[in-house]
Amino acid sequence: MSSMKSTDSPEWGIGDVARRTGVTERTLRYYEELGLLAPARDAGGRRRYDGDTLDRLYRIRLLRELGTPVADVNPEAVDLHELTRRHLADLDTRLAHLARVRERVRAVEDRLLVGDRPGDEALLDLLSGLPADEPALTRRITLLVYRDIVAGHAYLVDVLGLAPGPLVYDGGRAVHGEVHAGDGVVWLHREAPEHRMVSPLTNGTVTASLAVLVDDVDAHHARLAASGAAIDYEPTDMPYGVREYSVRDPEGHLWSFQTPLNDIDGWDTQ
Numbered sequence: 001m002s003s004m005k006s007t008d009s010p011e012w013g014i015g016d017v018a019r020r021t022g023v024t025e026r027t028l029r030y031y032e033e034l035g036l037l038a039p040a041r042d043a044g045g046r047r048r049y050d051g052d053t054l055d056r057l058y059r060i061r062l063l064r065e066l067g068t069p070v071a072d073v074n075p076e077a078v079d080l081h082e083l084t085r086r087h088l089a090d091l092d093t094r095l096a097h098l099a100r101v102r103e104r105v106r107a108v109e110d111r112l113l114v115g116d117r118p119g120d121e122a123l124l125d126l127l128s129g130l131p132a133d134e135p136a137l138t139r140r141i142t143l144l145v146y147r148d149i150v151a152g153h154a155y156l157v158d159v160l161g162l163a164p165g166p167l168v169y170d171g172g173r174a175v176h177g178e179v180h181a182g183d184g185v186v187w188l189h190r191e192a193p194e195h196r197m198v199s200p201l202t203n204g205t206v207t208a209s210l211a212v213l214v215d216d217v218d219a220h221h222a223r224l225a226a227s228g229a230a231i232d233y234e235p236t237d238m239p240y241g242v243r244e245y246s247v248r249d250p251e252g253h254l255w256s257f258q259t260p261l262n263d264i265d266g267w268d269t270q
Contacts, residue, residue, distance in 0.1 A: 011048040014039075023061065033175040033190065034168045036060050036073060055080070062087055071166050071178055101129035142210060143187045144253055147199040149174040152188050155249050159227055161220070162186070162212075181212045200252030209254040211244075217259035221245045237261060 018025045028047075031037040037056060039047040049057070059075035062083050104125045108118045118126075146152035150167065156179045157164045165178030165185065177188035191198050200206050214220045221235050224247055232246035232254065242258040249255065 011040075011050050012054070014047045014049070017049050017054070017057070021057070021061075023057070028057075031057070031060060033170060034070065035170055035175070036075065059083060066090065104129060139185075141185050141187055142208075143189050144208065144210075145191055145197045145199050146177075146188045146251055147191055147201050148251070149177045149188045149190060152249065152251060153177040153179065156186070156188075159224065159229055160247070160249070160255060161223075181210075184212075186210070204252075206252060206254050209246075209256065211256040211258055214257050214259060217243050217245060217257055220257050 012020070014025050014028055017023065017028065028037065032039070037053060037060070039049045039053045042048050056075045059078060059080065060073055063073045063075070063078065064070065066086055104122070108122050108126060111118050111122070144152075153164070153167055153174075156162045163180040165180055166176075167174050167178075168176040175190050179186050179188070189197060191202065218235050221231070225231055230248045232248060235243055235245040237243050241261050243261055244256055244258040246254055246256045
């Protein structure tokens with residue numbers, strides 16, 4: 001597999017890398033938590049990014065830019081030449097789009113120079129070349145904080161019945177986990193007091209709750225109740241059109257499982 005290294009192999013601090021690349025220090029640290037980056041440390045414990053680490057960072061960032069979910073990013077499994085070829089192809093596509101937009105703007109300018117008002121079609125073409133006011137939302141990811149990611153992952157899969165995703169380790173410590181609930185993905189994040197992110201075990205309160213649709217809420221409840229799960233309340237027909245019960249996982253997160261009702265008290269879920 002080809003590699004990209006600087007000829008003089010200087011070492012850069014995390015702040016230098018962030019300033020030169022536009023990748024925030026928080027993102028760089030997050031990649032370390034996931035085990036994707038492992039910069040060396042100097043005698044004072046400061047991160048030092050050498051050519052090999054920058055090579056990995058380029059692969060990670062480009063894979064993400066090309067649409068690879070973070071859980072599937074593997075900088076070691078892709079050839080650098082193939083990545084740069086894909087990068088160039090992506091840039092060529094963007095340049096071709098910009099060239100078309102530029103031609104539309106130039107055509108309107110030509111008409112304005114001779115005192116001719118552009119037509120509606122030309123104005124619509126100009127508008128189509130402008131970026132949207134809001135970035136496109138492409139996927140929903142829920143994040144929950146766990147003190148023990150491995151135990152939380154096992155409970156969500158073995159007891160609540162969610163589909164397993166990967167566990168990422170830093171040495172012997174799990175720093176990231178994923179489970180899937182239908183079309184949604186839930187990330188299990190480590191406690192990070194520096195970002196005020198703690199488990200309900202730590203602060204004694206729940207600040208987020210998840211609702212998951214199931215085919216048969218009563219059957220789901222019966223299975224969990226038999227396992228000794230901490231049921232908050234039994235299956236109940238709710239005025240907002242679902243039959244629902246709630247359960248708490250071992251760290252105190254509140255999960256609600258629901259099955260839609262056809263029509264109840266004027267609420268139509270169809």
